[in-house]
Amino acid sequence: MLTPIGDVIELRTARSSATVATLAAALTSLEVDGRELTERTPSTRLPGHGNGIVLAPWPNRVRDARWTHRGEVQQLDITDPSRGNAIHGLLRNTAYRVLERADDAVALGARIHPQHGWPFLLETWVRYALAEDGLTVTHGVRNLGAEPAPWAVGAHPYFRVGEVPVEQLTLEVRAEGYLELDERLVPVAVREVEPGGEFDLSAPRELGGLDLNVGYQDVVTGPEGAAVLTAPDGARVVVWQDEPFRWLQVFTPRDFPHVDAEGAEAPALAVALEPMTAAPDALNSGEGLVWLEPDQDWEASWGVRYEEGE
Template sequence: MHPPVTGVQHQLENARVRVAVGTVAAVLRSLEVDGVQLVEDFADDVLPPFGAGITLFPWPNRVRDGKWSFGGKTQQLDITEPSKGNASHGLLRNTEYAVLDADASSIELGATAYPQHGWPFTLRHCVRYRATQHGLEVTHTVTNLGAKDAVFAVGAHPYFRLGDEPIGDLVVTSDLTERVLLDDRLLPIGTEPVVAGGEFDLTSGRELRELDLNYAFKVRPNGEKTLVTLSSRSGARLELWGDDDFRYVQLYTPSDFPRPEGHHGGTGLAFAAEPMTAPPDALNSGTDLIGIEPGEVWTSSWGVTFTR
């Protein structure tokens, strides 16, 4: 039997919560509370479909043409999204993270983004997954191992569900304040406020079947920790939360997400809510990029809670 393409699998438990993590891309494979699966799962012999569950470092989303500038010097990243000509989702999505620490309910994984094409820094990225009483806490720690100042952003790519509840029936709620406008390459061309009562107003909740989303949004004008909630008619409720540095979410509702046989079969609607510290193409715009000095350590968390 071949090992999973997502690397060594690790199981975490805390009473009613079970979590599975793979070492490649520090991927979140499974999250169950009271036996209810809260993320999209996938077979061991396939890459995470549509990036499901992977960690995004040292930038989330896309960089236009893979080009950006730092210190007056043009940087050229490898193009990893050939269909759109972009560098996408960072440098570590195919890298195996080492296990740094683990116990029954938590694991810390670490990898380093070394200098390479278009990336002049040496940044250590650690991800700690911890099964909590009501869900999951994910803590990112970044250390500048290099000799010069650096910049970065962090994101994650979970797809959420509420067990076997029909995805289209689920209600998504979020206090979105600003939408990033995109061109046909999914690159930013501006921003606009989310207007009360408008197409992208989710403050009162909207069923997922009504939405066609693949946009980044700025959230939480009042500093609240909640980014997005997902709820069902039966009263189940998932809350995606983040610390202050996680100011953005990418909301994505693909209609052709591939699922393993036995779980709704074939392809269908899915829902990604991706916590991010910066918007798309932030290496060029500089918007909410995090600066880090040599030897400095940065840390921030996001997570999931579930009630019913």
């Protein structure tokens, strides 16, 4: 059936399930033991606030939608008009094609062609693989062009722990620094996390008291996890990241279109934990940007794990 988010692919194991849309390769739901771990996107509407979409070939923003390559100014389309920036890459409105499919995994691919401000040709892919306790997401790319091409990638999932109101969850982020942003949400400096300060999430803090749209740098990589959401009963959602995913954007909008179990929609607090391989505005700063030689491949993963409370 044709939907606004393309084909919706169902994945399942004995304990877990997920759905993935072909539009923007978006993760539209994830459950373990019947407990929802992400905000859901119904097939009848586009992902609210970028819910679950893939961000490629850059995550977050490019200041003025402009950067310089080999001495020439590259003008991208302005896709963040209220702030005059380009946001979240070039695949947000692209239908991916299915490359591989199994009961518990799917791989989707999309090509990025030369276009305004982007003179490169890339083949990209993302693979969602369910485990009994969560999900592994692997992003990949190959440079199909004749010259080196820049690359960065991110994802935009919003997490929860079942039906517990997000306000009651606590959030811990394990990172050494954060990016100070200007009024256009573009980095101007890297700061150390000040103990007890506004951006210090080294100890769990209740989400109801937070108002964040900030990028953390040098997050903990590996299975221990970069971020942990914990419910009052002790159940936890752990977001882990491979070494190339050194950044994590935390966004806590209060107007997210939450859909409850009966399908009713209402604005609510939500929390996006966005793994990123580069900093915002990386096309200008170079922070985390990878330059791929012709025919060069690249892959890295992040994932989410559910842990029962004691």
